[in-house]
Structure formats: structure tokens, C-alpha cells
Amino acid sequence: MSVLKRRVPIAGAVVVVTGGGSGIGRLMAKGAAARGAKAVLVWDLSQDAARAVAEEIGQQARAVCVDVTSNESVAAAAEQALEEFGRVDILINNAGIVTGKDFLSVTEADVERTFAVNTTSHYRTVKAFLPGMLERDRGAIVTIASAAGLVGVARQADYSPSKFGAVGFAQSLRAELRHRGSNVHTLLYCPYYISTGMFEGVKTKFRLVLPIITPDTAARHVLDALEAGCQMKVDPPFVRAAQVAQALPVPVLDKLLDFFGINQTMDDFVGRSSGVDAEPRGADSEPRGADSEPRGADAELAERAVQSREGK
Ligand SMILES: NC(=O)c1ccc[n+]([C@@H]2O[C@H](COP(=O)([O-])OP(=O)(O)OC[C@H]3O[C@@H](n4cnc5c(N)ncnc54)[C@H](O)[C@@H]3O)[C@@H](O)[C@H]2O)c1
Secondary structure, X not given: OOOOOOOOOOOOOEEEEEOOXXXXXXXXXXXXXXXXOOEEEEEEOOHHHHHHHHHHHOOOEEEEEOOOOOHHHHHHHHHHHHHHHOXXXXXXXXXXXXXXXXXXXXXXXXXXXXHHHHHHHHHHHHHHHHHHHHHHOOOEEEEEOOHHHOOOOOOOOOHHHHHHHHHHXXXXXXXXXXXXXXXOEEEEEEEOOXXXXXXXXXXXXXXXXXXXXXXXXXXXXXXXXXXXXXXEEEEOHHHHHHHHHOOOOHHHHHHHHHHOOHHHOOOOOOOOOOOHHHOOOOOOOOOOXXXXXXXXXXXXXXXXXXXXXXXX
8 A cells, every 4th residue: 555645536437426416515526527427426315406416417417316314215325326337436425414503502303413414424325335445445435524523613513523523434434444455545625614505694704814615616626635635635724723723722722713713603604594404304213215105294305315316
């Protein structure tokens, strides 16, 4: 195993993008297609959104309605991907949600759902495709985490820990792959805020060092980092300071975060006032597979989750 950076070619690759129906997922799916991917599988909870992106891309794309929190849904979608293409070369774990609630308003269901989408889904999707990657000794797993996975932020009591979990997941996976001498690549992406609408209303104090990133820039940076063989990218580069600052005494770290206005960023957060972020989902809901029936108040969500693939 080389210590040098191994580039990950997107041209010719079969790429899965979770949460590919919107935001940077949509742009990464489109970007991967533009860079010559053999196939781009747009996985999203919203069938309509996934279909719209697949239509934008054209023949290389498949729109797949997948709930990444469901074992059955992911297993069915993964099976279809492997049946049609024989392999998946690049998995981009991008699906994510946020409530933006203050600590006392965050419910147990909020916490469970946030972790289910942002963190534990990664185990499920990686387990679906890692065996094939290990067999071929190539492939890449991309974790879209967040700068909030490097430092805790006010009004992110569910989101930020879920992203710390995603960061830990990506680092542990990288460590284990290295330990076993595998050439399967991992990339961890930790961006500050991106203007996709997910964090609508957030504000930043110092735009020069901590700008709100445009979705196009974020998507391009992930694909560039992958092709360049990077293993971790923070965006903008100043986010690296958050990692370094963790080594400081807590009162100093807190003063620095105050200075940069980090805990005020969420004061005017509205997020997506409608859409999947706002949809309720019972903490006790069972994972649903391709053949499950919609149930109760969760019917619309379940209905979307049961359709495991929409061909073009
Ligand atoms: N927008 C930001 O400011 C920002 C900052 C840091 C990190 N991120 C991360 O980047 C990623 C993409 O964010 P975005 O801003 O493009 O958000 P977005 O809301 O535009 O896209 C998220 C997508 O995930 C999908 N999704 C949600 N739950 C799902 C589920 N259970 N199964 C399948 N798909 C599901 C949604 O339908 C949506 O299409 C997320 O992981 C987010 O946490 C975003």
C-alpha cells in the first residue's frame, strides 16, 4: 500500500449518491455524470426529486427512491444496483437532515431520526458496497459530514453530535481499511454552511474567512478532492482552525468561538419550512422495505420509501 495519494477516477465509475435529489447531492450527481461516470444512481427519499435529477442527467442516471434509515430499502436498492451494473465504485453518503431546535425543544424522536439519517445509515450503505470494493481492492467511500462534526454548536444538539458520529465513522473506517492493507479509499468532507436551503437563515460573522459556501463550490470541491486522492477536506480551509482549537483550554476555545460568532450563527435559522426535514417520523417506526405497506400518519413517507427504484 502506497503512502502517496491515490487518485480516484470518476470517469467510468458507477457512483451512488444518497440524498442526491437536492442540494449538493444533486450537484455531485450531475458533476459525477459530467466527469464521465459510467452510471450515477441518485438515491433519495423523495422519488420526485430523484427522478428530476436523473432526468437532468440523462441516460447514465437512475432515480432510486431509498430511505437510508431502512435496512430493507437500502438492501433492495443495493441489490438492484449490483444486478444492473455489477459493482459500485464510489459511494457518497450525503443524505442529511437538521431540526435547528434548541436543546430543550429537541425530542427523542428528533435525535433518533437525525442520527438515523446522518450517522447510522452510513453503516448500512457501506456494508452494502464495501465487500465488493474489498474484493476488487478499489473503490471509494465519501462521508459528507460537517464543520459541526468538529466543534459543538448552539441549536445543533441533535445535528452536531450526529456529525461528530459521521466524522468518527469515517476516521474509524479509514483506520480499519489501512490496518488491513486495503486500497479502498475514503474521503471525509467537513463544510461550514452551504446555501442549499437546509440551513436557511443562518448567518456568518466573518465572510472573508468563514463564507457561506455556494452549493456549486461545495459539490465541485468534493469531486475534485476525490479525483485528487484527498482523504479529508474542510471547507473553507479556515475550518481547520476548529480542529486545532480543540487542543486549547476550554475557556480559550469558547472565547474563540464567541469571537467568530459561531454560537450565534443559528439564531435566525428557519431551515426548510417544508420538505423531508420537517416531516414527522415516529421514533418507533420499523424499517420499511420494498414491499411494505404505508402505515398510519407516516403513510406519505412510507409510500415514498417503498418504491425502491424508478428507471428512466
Ligand atoms: N447545507 C449546509 O449548510 C450543510 C453544511 C454542512 C454539511 N451539510 C451536509 O451536506 C449534506 C447535504 O446537505 P444539503 O445542504 O445538500 O441538504 P438538502 O436538504 O438539500 O439535501 C438532503 C437530501 O437528503 C435527502 N434525505 C433526507 N432524508 C433521507 C433519507 N432518510 N433517505 C434518503 N434520502 C434522504 C433529502 O430528501 C434531500 O434530497 C447533508 O449531509 C448535510 O448535513 C450541509
